[in-house]
Amino acid sequence: MARLEYTKNNKLSTKWIIGGLISAILLIISSIFLILYPFASTEKKTYFQGQHPILFMGKQQGNAIIERNTLFVPLSFVKKSIDGTIHYDEKSKSVVITTTDKVVQMPTDSLSYYVNQKPVNLQLSPILAKNGELYIALDSILSFYPLQYKTLPDSDAIWIQQDGDQYENGRLKDKEINKEKLRLRTKPTWQSPYVAGMKSKEEIIIEGEKDDYYLVRKANGVSGYIKKEYVSKEDHVKISIKHERKTFQIPKINGPIQLTWEAVYTKNPDMSKIPEMTGLNVISPTWFSLASNDGAVKNLASLDYSKWAQGKGYQVWGVFSNSFDPQLTHEAFKDFDTRSAIIRQLLHFSQMYHLQGMNFDIENVNPEDGPLVTQFMREAAPYLHEAGLVISMDITFSAGADNNWSSFYERPQLAEIVDYLIVMAYDEHTNASSGSGSVASLPWVERNLERLLTEVPKEKLILGVPLYARLWKEQMNADGTVEITAKALAMDKVKAWLSEKGLQPKYDEESGQNYAEFYAADEKATYKIWIEDQFSLNKRAELAIKYELAGIGTWSRLFGDQTAWTALNLLADRSVTQK
Numbered sequence: 001m002a003r004l005e006y007t008k009n010n011k012l013s014t015k016w017i018i019g020g021l022i023s024a025i026l027l028i029i030s031s032i033f034l035i036l037y038p039f040a041s042t043e044k045k046t047y048f049q050g051q052h053p054i055l056f057m058g059k060q061q062g063n064a065i066i067e068r069n070t071l072f073v074p075l076s077f078v079k080k081s082i083d084g085t086i087h088y089d090e091k092s093k094s095v096v097i098t099t100t101d102k103v104v105q106m107p108t109d110s111l112s113y114y115v116n117q118k119p120v121n122l123q124l125s126p127i128l129a130k131n132g133e134l135y136i137a138l139d140s141i142l143s144f145y146p147l148q149y150k151t152l153p154d155s156d157a158i159w160i161q162q163d164g165d166q167y168e169n170g171r172l173k174d175k176e177i178n179k180e181k182l183r184l185r186t187k188p189t190w191q192s193p194y195v196a197g198m199k200s201k202e203e204i205i206i207e208g209e210k211d212d213y214y215l216v217r218k219a220n221g222v223s224g225y226i227k228k229e230y231v232s233k234e235d236h237v238k239i240s241i242k243h244e245r246k247t248f249q250i251p252k253i254n255g256p257i258q259l260t261w262e263a264v265y266t267k268n269p270d271m272s273k274i275p276e277m278t279g280l281n282v283i284s285p286t287w288f289s290l291a292s293n294d295g296a297v298k299n300l301a302s303l304d305y306s307k308w309a310q311g312k313g314y315q316v317w318g319v320f321s322n323s324f325d326p327q328l329t330h331e332a333f334k335d336f337d338t339r340s341a342i343i344r345q346l347l348h349f350s351q352m353y354h355l356q357g358m359n360f361d362i363e364n365v366n367p368e369d370g371p372l373v374t375q376f377m378r379e380a381a382p383y384l385h386e387a388g389l390v391i392s393m394d395i396t397f398s399a400g401a402d403n404n405w406s407s408f409y410e411r412p413q414l415a416e417i418v419d420y421l422i423v424m425a426y427d428e429h430t431n432a433s434s435g436s437g438s439v440a441s442l443p444w445v446e447r448n449l450e451r452l453l454t455e456v457p458k459e460k461l462i463l464g465v466p467l468y469a470r471l472w473k474e475q476m477n478a479d480g481t482v483e484i485t486a487k488a489l490a491m492d493k494v495k496a497w498l499s500e501k502g503l504q505p506k507y508d509e510e511s512g513q514n515y516a517e518f519y520a521a522d523e524k525a526t527y528k529i530w531i532e533d534q535f536s537l538n539k540r541a542e543l544a545i546k547y548e549l550a551g552i553g554t555w556s557r558l559f560g561d562q563t564a565w566t567a568l569n570l571l572a573d574r575s576v577t578q579k
Contacts, residue, residue, distance in 0.1 A: 040180040043193040047222040048155055055152070055159045055221050056081055058207060064158050065135055070124050071149075071158065072135035082145060082162075085413075087375050088134070089336035095127055095136060096336055098378040099144055101246035101386065105336065106136070113140070116382065117340075146243035157221035165239040168206040170216065170231050172198055177230055184224025188213035196222045206233065248385040250419065251315055251356040253281050256544070256571050257420070257462055257551025261286060261319065261359075263558055268302040275562060279569030283309050283557070284359045284392075288320040288349060293331040295341035298323075301353045310354065317357030317392060320346055324364040326404060333372040336379075343380045350389055357390030359422070363405060370408030377417045392420040394464070397448040411455045421456055422553045425449065426466040432484040436472040438530035440465070442512030442539050449547060462551045465540045465568075467559035469494050469532045475525040490559040494531055505531055512539060537567035544571055 052064040054073060062077045075095060079086045087096040089105075097104040106113040108127040113120050126140040138149060138158075146163035172182065183194035188210045196218060198204075207223065208215035214231050217223040259282035262269065268285070287301040301318060309316050320342075322329045332338050346358060360380075362373050377393065384391050393414055399406035415421055425445045429437030438444070445463075453461065470486040471494075477483055489497065498505065501518045508515035513536045518527040544552050552568055554560060 040183070040190045041185075041193050042180075045186060045193045045195055047195040047224075048157060051156065053155065053157045053221075055157045057162075058223070060157075064138070065128075065130060067128060068124055071138045072128055073138050073158070073160075075127075075134040075136050078136060078141070082147070085375075085378060087378075091335040092337055094336060095134070096375075096379070097141065097144055098382065099245075101248070101382050102144065103379050103382050104144065106140070108134070116386075146241045148239070148241055152219065152221040154220040155222065159221060161239045161241075163239060163241040163243060166237065167217075168236050169234040170204050170206045170214075171234065172200050172202045172204065172226075173230055173232055174201050176200070181227065181230065184216065184218070184222065184226055185213075186224060188225040192225075195224045198226065204231070206231065248388065250385065250388060250390045253315065255281075256549075257282055257553070258568060258571065259284055259317070259422070259462065259551065259553040260557040260560070261553065261555050262305075263556040264300050266300075268300070268305045269558075271305060271308040274557075276565075277557070277560075278562075278565040279572045280314060280565060282317055282357070282553075283314045284317040284319050284357075284553075286319040286321065286361070287353075288318055288346065289323045290321065290325070290328055290332055290342070291323070293328065293338075295332050295338040295345075297342060297345040297349070299349060301349060303353055306353045306355065315356040315390070316354070317359045317390060318346075318349065318353065318355045319359045319361050321361040322363065322365065326364055326366045326369070329362070329365050330369050330372070333369065333376050339376050339379055342376075343383055346380070347383055347387055350384070350387055355389060357392060358384055360391075360393040360418075362393070363396075365404060365408040367402055367404070367407040370410050373408060374410045374413050374417070377414060381417050390420070391418045392422055392462070393418045394422045394424055396424050397452060411452070415456045415460055418460070420460055420462050420550055422462040422464050423449070423452060423456075424464040424555070426464065426555070429470065429486075431486060436474060436484060436486070436528050438511040438513060439468065439470055439532065441510070441530070442536075442543075443510075445540070446543060449543065453547060458548050459550055461549050462553050463540065463544045463549050464553045464555060465537065466532055467491055467537075467554050467556065467564050469529055471497065472528040473525050474528070475523060488559075489529075491532060491561045491564060494529065494533075495561075497529075501527075505533075512536075534563040534567040537564055538570055541568050541570040 048060055050063040052066065053060045054062050054064055054077060061081055062074050064071055064073045075088065085098060089096055093108045095106040102115055104113065104115050106126050108129060109125050111122050111125060113126050126137040128135045147160060149158055149160045152159055177200060179197060182198040184196045184198065185192045185194050204216040204218060206214050206216050212228050213225040214228050215223065215225055216231065258279045260277065260280060262283055262285035264286050285305065287299065289298045291298040306316050332342065350358060360377065365373055381391055395409045395411060395414070396406045401407055426440040428440050428444050429435060468488045468490055471489050472484065472486045475483045498516055503516045503518060505514035505516040508530065511530050514531045514533060516529050516531065520527065541552060552571055554564065554568065
């Protein structure tokens, strides 16, 4: 039979169990500690890249070069960080800088540059081409911008400062501190890489702060974060650079501007037949237009007309147009020399005809040529202002992308250049494609005006209003289709048509205007007209008052009648009352 054997198992000691648990807990805690404890990173990163790094607005922005002891910075840096309006002209191989009173042309590889066409001679060209990039001598542009610079020790960094920059001087505290804690970190944490070491009592610049760290900069320009507790603040510094901006005296107008355009197509009007225009203070004849690719300007001006207008107390702002030709505009505006030729002619004409202002009517331009139009205005403004001329420019409301009549206008930039922008607040409905409707319904004008005022200051904006209406004809064809045509009528012609048809206009709430309609049975046609009259023009004057605009402009003098001037003079009357 089998024999059974019994074995006795000894139980583990309680002490061993407790000790094991404690060891395991300690191991877990130490692992967590090693993972989470913020040991300082020992990784070092290079702060500056390349030779002669440019330090501007707290960071490196490219690299400078030195030629014959002259410091040059990339033109791309100047355009991106200092002056977005700086322009390179391909044909003349020139950099063009514009200020309020100067047009500066800097040709490449030339020992001269030109300020308002006067040469400035140098020992070295201010523009260099190197490694496929253009560089500009930094000293040559300091007089045009509120800037200063210095070369920093050890790093050879170029620190460019601008007027208004602020920082605080400081130094590290005088006490024994672990060297790891005195390292400048790329981020306000111990674990981030460092860019440089520091010493106690070292002088620094404090440029910012985040949490319990300061963002500081060493004398050599290297910057990083360090704990606030190791830093002592000293004095506050604000950079102040004297930079004179010349101001010009342009002819003043008492009260709001009340302008009308004088449409001159072939010859000037007989002044003896022009009636009194109550409240008018500016007349703007369409005298000058772009004639050819080389910048020649067609001239229809009359000195007699100018003298007559000024004798009536009107300022004369001559109109220059681009002839509404997109290709001609591109060819004439794309080169600095051609733009300059146009400007010289306009200056000459302004003196010849005793003008007080110049009005620019640039329309129908390819959207991609908008910057050329803006550049033309930048280059024209210093010369025209120096000649004591008021500069105004006609614009439209925004009408979406890729629109030759709207998209090319860089409205905020133009508002900074000119004295006034005149918005042509009309032609809401123009032809069959737009359908019958008002030339400029009041809700449409106000809605677009509110949007425009987000881009253009109210004190620079003049509301352009129509003195004409369109008579629409909707004719039923034999095939059942409707043909829509329209023709523009002056205010007196509208009154004559209403009288001829025996019509009494009624108020149209949707347009905010008086409206009339007539059915011609013999033509199977309906005639419709949204009327510009004293009521409508009063409403437009009230808009200018409501939005505190600079004034009103009317297209055109020939379309208006005496009631127009009376209605629009509400603007001047209300201005006097409000004072």
